[in-house]
Amino acid sequence: MRKALSLFKASLSEGMSFFKISGRNRSKFMKMGLPIIIGVLFMSAMASYGYMIMEQLSGTGMEFVTLTLFSVITTLFIVMEGVYKTSGLLFNCRDDDIVLSLPIKKSTVLLIRMMKFYLFEVMVNALFLAPVMLVYGVNMDMGILYYVVSLLALLLLPIVPVVVSCIVGGLISYFSVKFKFKNLAEIVLTTIALIVVLIASFSLQDILQSITQNAGSINERIASVYYPIGGYIGLVSEFSIGKLVMFILVNVGILLLTVLLLGRVYFKINSRVKVVKSEVKNKKYKINTRKPIFALIKKELNRFVSSSVFVVNAGFGLVLYLLACIFLCVNTDGMMVGVAENGVEWLTADKIMSFMPALMFGLIFFTSMMTSITSSMISLEGKSFNVLKSLPVSAMTIIVGKVLAAMVVIVPIILVGDLMMFIKFDFSIWQILMILIASVVTPLVAELFGIIVNLKYPKMDAEDDVEVVKQSMSSMIAVFTGMGVSVVMIAIIGFAFMSGVGATETIGAGLLFSVGMAVLALFYLNAKGVEEFNGINV
Amino acid sequence: MIKISNVTKKYGEKKALDNVSFEVDEDEIFAFIGHNGAGKTTLIKAIVGVHDFDEGKILINGKSIKEDPVACKKEIAYVPDNPELYENMKAIQFIDFICDMYEVGQERREKNIKKYAEMYDISQNLNDTIESLSHGMKQKVALVAALSHDPKVLIMDEPFVGLDPKAVFDTKEVMREMVKEGKTIFFSTHILDVAEKLCTKVAIIKKGKIIKVGSMKEVKGDKSLEKVFLELEK
Numbered sequence: 001m002r003k004a005l006s007l008f009k010a011s012l013s014e015g016m017s018f019f020k021i022s023g024r025n026r027s028k029f030m031k032m033g034l035p036i037i038i039g040v041l042f043m044s045a046m047a048s049y050g051y052m053i054m055e056q057l058s059g060t061g062m063e064f065v066t067l068t069l070f071s072v073i074t075t076l077f078i079v080m081e082g083v084y085k086t087s088g089l090l091f092n093c094r095d096d097d098i099v100l101s102l103p104i105k106k107s108t109v110l111l112i113r114m115m116k117f118y119l120f121e122v123m124v125n126a127l128f129l130a131p132v133m134l135v136y137g138v139n140m141d142m143g144i145l146y147y148v149v150s151l152l153a154l155l156l157l158p159i160v161p162v163v164v165s166c167i168v169g170g171l172i173s174y175f176s177v178k179f180k181f182k183n184l185a186e187i188v189l190t191t192i193a194l195i196v197v198l199i200a201s202f203s204l205q206d207i208l209q210s211i212t213q214n215a216g217s218i219n220e221r222i223a224s225v226y227y228p229i230g231g232y233i234g235l236v237s238e239f240s241i242g243k244l245v246m247f248i249l250v251n252v253g254i255l256l257l258t259v260l261l262l263g264r265v266y267f268k269i270n271s272r273v274k275v276v277k278s279e280v281k282n283k284k285y286k287i288n289t290r291k292p293i294f295a296l297i298k299k300e301l302n303r304f305v306s307s308s309v310f311v312v313n314a315g316f317g318l319v320l321y322l323l324a325c326i327f328l329c330v331n332t333d334g335m336m337v338g339v340a341e342n343g344v345e346w347l348t349a350d351k352i353m354s355f356m357p358a359l360m361f362g363l364i365f366f367t368s369m370m371t372s373i374t375s376s377m378i379s380l381e382g383k384s385f386n387v388l389k390s391l392p393v394s395a396m397t398i399i400v401g402k403v404l405a406a407m408v409v410i411v412p413i414i415l416v417g418d419l420m421m422f423i424k425f426d427f428s429i430w431q432i433l434m435i436l437i438a439s440v441v442t443p444l445v446a447e448l449f450g451i452i453v454n455l456k457y458p459k460m461d462a463e464d465d466v467e468v469v470k471q472s473m474s475s476m477i478a479v480f481t482g483m484g485v486s487v488v489m490i491a492i493i494g495f496a497f498m499s500g501v502g503a504t505e506t507i508g509a510g511l512l513f514s515v516g517m518a519v520l521a522l523f524y525l526n527a528k529g530v531e532e533f534n535g536i537n538v
Numbered sequence: 539m540i541k542i543s544n545v546t547k548k549y550g551e552k553k554a555l556d557n558v559s560f561e562v563d564e565d566e567i568f569a570f571i572g573h574n575g576a577g578k579t580t581l582i583k584a585i586v587g588v589h590d591f592d593e594g595k596i597l598i599n600g601k602s603i604k605e606d607p608v609a610c611k612k613e614i615a616y617v618p619d620n621p622e623l624y625e626n627m628k629a630i631q632f633i634d635f636i637c638d639m640y641e642v643g644q645e646r647r648e649k650n651i652k653k654y655a656e657m658y659d660i661s662q663n664l665n666d667t668i669e670s671l672s673h674g675m676k677q678k679v680a681l682v683a684a685l686s687h688d689p690k691v692l693i694m695d696e697p698f699v700g701l702d703p704k705a706v707f708d709t710k711e712v713m714r715e716m717v718k719e720g721k722t723i724f725f726s727t728h729i730l731d732v733a734e735k736l737c738t739k740v741a742i743i744k745k746g747k748i749i750k751v752g753s754m755k756e757v758k759g760d761k762s763l764e765k766v767f768l769e770l771e772k
Contacts, residue, residue, distance in 0.1 A: 285630040285664040287637075287648055295638030299624065306626030383622035389588045390618075391639045392611035537589055 003104055008112045011095075035473055038480050043131040045484075046070075050132035054139060064233060067136055071157060071229040074128040078121045078161035079168075081470060084190045084312040086169020088466030089117050090266075091273040095463060100267075107263025114166060114259065120471055121158035130154060145239050152244075153232040156251040160228050163258045168193050170262065173273045186308040187315075194316065292393050296401030301408060303380060304373070307465045310380070314373045318413045321367040325417035329424040332356075355497050357431040358506040360421055361438055362493045364414060365510065368442035369482035369489075373406035374450035375475045378536070379459040379468040385538045395533040399451055399525060406447040407440070414439045434507045441514045448521035450478045455532035489513075539564050539722055540585060540691060545594035547580055547746075554580045555591065556746040562724050562739065565717050569733035570726040571763075572743035573771060578726040579619060581743070582695045585724070586616040598691055612640065615689030619696045619726075621676035625669035629660065632668060633683045640687035650686040657708050658682055674700040681705075685712065692716060694725035698732065710736055734763040742770055 053066045090113050093099070099109055133150040136142070172193065176185035231247040290298065304310055336349035352359075381388055388398055418439055422432055457474040459467065469475055489510065496506040540562040547555040555577050562568040572578050583589040585596055587607045596603045598610040623632055630651075637647045655661045658678040668676060677700045684692065692713070698706050713723050713736065727733050733740060734754065740763070741751040749770055750757050758766045 285628075285661075287630070287634055287644065287651065289634075289642075289644045289647065290638045292639050292641065295635050299627070299635055302631070303624065303626055383620070384624055386583070386588045386618055387623065390586045390611060390614070390616045391636075392608050392614075393639060394608055534590060 003102070004108050004112065007099065007102065007104060007109075008115060011099075011112055011116055035477060038477055039127065041484065042127060042480050045487075046128055047131035047135045050135045051139070054136065063136065063140060064236060066132060067236065068229060068233055070129050070132045071153075071232065072226075074125055075157065075161045075226070075229065077128065078124060078158055079164055080194055081124075082117070082121065082162060082165025083168050083172070083193045084309050085117065085466045085470055086166050087173045087186060087190075087273075088309055088464035089113060090166060090170065091173050091270050093464055096270070100270075105263075106267045107259055110263050110266045111259045114162065114255070117166070118158055118162045118255075121162055122155060125154055125158045129157070142236075146236060149232070149235045149239065149244070152248070153235075156248065157228055157232065159251045159255050160226075163254055166258065166262065170269055174269050177272050187311050190308060190312050191315070191319070194312065293397060293401055293404075296393070296398060297405045297408065300377065300402055300405030303377075304405065304409060307380075307469070309465045309469050310373075310376065313469050314371055314409060317367050317370040318410065321363065321414065322417050324363055325420045328356075329420050332424070351497075353425070355503045355506075356421075356425050357427050357435060358493055358496065358503040358510075360418075360435060361507045361510050362490050364418075364435070364438050365442050365489050365514070366486040367414065368410070368446045369486045370479065371410055371443070372446055372450035372453075372475070372478035372482060373409060374402055374447045375454050375478035376465075376469045376472065377402045377406070377451065378454040378533075379462060379472055379474060380465065381538075382460055382462065383538055385460055385536065389534075395530040396526065399455075399529060399533060403444070403447045403451055406450070407443055410443040410447075411440055414443065428504070431504055431507065434504070434511055438507065438511050438514065441511065441518055445514050445517045445521065446478075446482060448518060448525065449481070450474075452521060452524060452529060453478050453481075455529055455536070458536050460536065460538045539597075539599055540568075540693075540724055541595070541597040542581075542585070543595040543597075545581070545584060545591050545596060547577075547584060547589070547591040553746050555584070558594070558743070558746070558748050560741050560748060560751045562722055564720050564722050566739050567713055567717055567723045567737045568725070569737040569740045570724065570743065571728070571730065571733060571740065571767060572726075576743045577746040578743060579695055580746075582616075582693060582724075582726060586614055586693055587611055588616075613690045615684035615687065615692050617677075617680050617684045617692075617694040617697050619699065621673070621680045623668050623676055623680060626667065628665055628667055629671065629679045630664040632679060633664075633686055636683040637686055642687045646688070647686060650688065651682065654682040654685045654712075657712075658705055672700075674702060674705070677701055678705060681709065689721070691722045691724070694723075696726055696728065698727065698729055706732075730762075730764045730767060734758070742767060744771065 050066055050070060053069065054063045057063050057065055090110070093113070100106070133154070137146050137150065169190075172186060172189040176189055228247075228251055231243065231250065235243050235247060304314075332353075336352065339347060339349045339352060378385070391398070415436075418435055421427075421435075427435070454474040457472070457477065459472040459474065462468045462472065493506055493510070496509075542561070543559050545555050545558045546553060558577075558581060570578055570581070580589065584591045585598070585603065587603045587610060590604075599613050601610045601613070603610045624635075627635065633651055633655075634647075637651075642650070651664075652661075655664060658681060660675065660678050660682065663671065663675060668679065671679065677697070681697070684694075697709060701709065710732070716723060717738075737754055739751075739753050740757050742749050742757070750766075754763070757763070
């Protein structure tokens with residue numbers, strides 16, 4: 001037990017060091033203040049959102065549905081991101097050689113790695129769920145028991161999604177090794193798994209609708225579909241020691257059972273995943289001469305596609321964008337019939353259709369802000385950052401190379417969506433032109449911001465890609481800030497729509513804002529970014 | 539030529555390099571020795587522009603690494619102590635990438651890669667990903683990449699670690715050959731026998747300060763380099 005605890009402590013000191021920024025001294029504010037402010041802002045947004053939903057439900061006396069809704073959303077979120085984190089967190093870890101050579105059971109190693117994963121998800125759970133739990137407690141004037149149960153739920157609810165992620169991720173890692181292009185197979189399998197979870201989350205609306213229609217048997221229904229959340233809601237509405245013990249036993253039992261069963265095959269899977277296939281001995285190698293900037297872009301793209309976590313993380317928003325475009329192209333006519341029938345005077349189909357280009361701008365802006373590839377690119381250099389720094393090219397060229405590589409990934413996919421929309425909807429030439437410019441400028445803003453954040457918060461000693469792409473300060477700041485800016489932009493677009501501002505004017509203003517941000521970011525990078533780059537010592 | 543004048547580098551209050559000065563001329567093989575943590579890697583990283591330094595000047599063939607880093611780096615090839623290369627790349631892709639950065643033309647690149655890959659016996663492994671290579675093989679890839687762009691100044695941090703005896707021999711031969719062509723070689727090592735037989739000049743660093751520098755004969759006199767080093771370390 002002592003050995004396991006020591007290993008757990010050592011493992012945590014490496015993997016959970018969010019506030020550790022590589023390479024240089026930082027002020028306390030930069031190290032902790034800024035991330036805490038962003039965290040508090042995010043939690044405040046969650047609390048406000050939760051309060052708004054509670055207000056809507058207060059008439060029906062079913063405020064507790066808010067807790068169900070946020071628990072389900074958090075659970076799905078954990079499963080979605082957990083599936084592609086598993087390959088890096090459980091398998092093929094950098095500390096495998098040292099950890100697996102220690103006199104510790106393989107199942108203990110698995111448990112420790114799952115616990116590390118679990119602890120991170122507890123934090124995610126706290127970010128999403130804790131504010132809503134607090135708002136519910138205060139609003140409904142709940143007793144101390146509610147807070148105790150909720151705290152327990154914050155700790156226990158992530159267990160099952162973590163277990164599901166580990167099993168699905170483990171299977172993906174196991175089967176993808178069979179394929180010649182292992183990474184591609186892993187990316188495809190992970191994407192399929194994510195789409196399945198996504199479809200499940202789309203049906204969430206129907207489930208909630210049926211919940212609100214049948215309040216009497218609500219807890220039984222949830223419990224029959226997914227016990228952990230049903231168990232929690234059951235405890236909130238009617239506490240009993242028996243229910244509490246059951247709630248704890250089921251969650252912890254699932255974790256222990258998984259460790260027991262997966263522990264038997266863990267070493268086998270891990271050994272299999274570690275096999276690196278060498279090419280058939282072939283004397284004929286290809287030499288290609290490129291200009292330095294193109295060589296840098298190619299190097300970055302090579303790094304990007306070599307990491308399934310990186311690809312899936314970046315690709316998720318882009319796939320959603322394409323799906324949204326397809327959805328709009330296919331369903332808009334039907335939706336407009338619905339709008340025409342709802343009888344709201346100021347909301348007419350014509351008005352929506354004429355505002356469609358601005359809505360599309362909002363969609364592109366949102367997608368761009370949520371797809372920050374560069375926020376991981378410096379950290380992913382790891383120890384090889386010294387190779388980069390010793391090259392005879394300027395720091396700015398290297399930074400530009402990284403931004404351009406990200407653009408090469410993002411822009412073509414956005415353009416495919418643009419094309420679909422241009423064919424389906426009747427946009428003016430000006431609108432088409434502005435949307436095309438926005439399709440380049442908004443990702444540029446997001447990627448410039450991403451690299452600025454990564455230069456400020458580099459994590460050069462990560463054990464695996466997951467730590468950088470999903471769990472580093474830089475990627476979290478980029479995503480949460482992107483989310484915040486997108487919400488503000490969408491709110492402004494919504495306000496413009498309601499105020500009767502034209503689509504072209506709205507896009508124009510949004511585009512001006514984006515161009516301004518891009519210019520500011522470029523100035524900043526030139527003035528400070530290069531200094532930050534040179535200041536990173538590995 | 540490398541000219542280091544009064545270089546100081548601090549980590550907080552601690553001086554990792556304390557007023558370090560010496561010169562490495564063209565056609566010289568210069569050994570840089572010292573115990574672990576003495577400041578060898580810190581100075582090497584400062585010379586190649588990977589780490590900054592607080593005071594002093596470092597000139598590479600007359601150009602300042604602080605003021606004109608890109609021009610300096612064009613003259614240098616750097617082989618780090620630990621070959622932390624791009625693991626996802628094939629060996630040939632990495633070498634090609636380095637050649638691209640130094641703008642080596644196709645013909646010269648093909649000739650050099652062929653020459654050094656055959657010399658280090660890695661031609662068969664050039665299509666392998668770097669992550670699949672052993673430590674020694676990675677070191678060979680790093681050496682081939684460094685040599686493929688015909689550097690005027692070769693800077694290596696413990697280049698013999700992990701190399702097999704033939705590769706050690708070949709590396710020494712390459713160094714001798716480069717010196718004959720008027721190039722500058724500077725490397726750190728713990729293998730004092732090699733330094734003694736191979737190098738024309740040597741510097742010994744202790745706790746960030748150069749405690750002895752000069753030609754091999756001046757530094758060791760009639761004793762062995764090992765003996766002199768151990769005496770100075772006391």
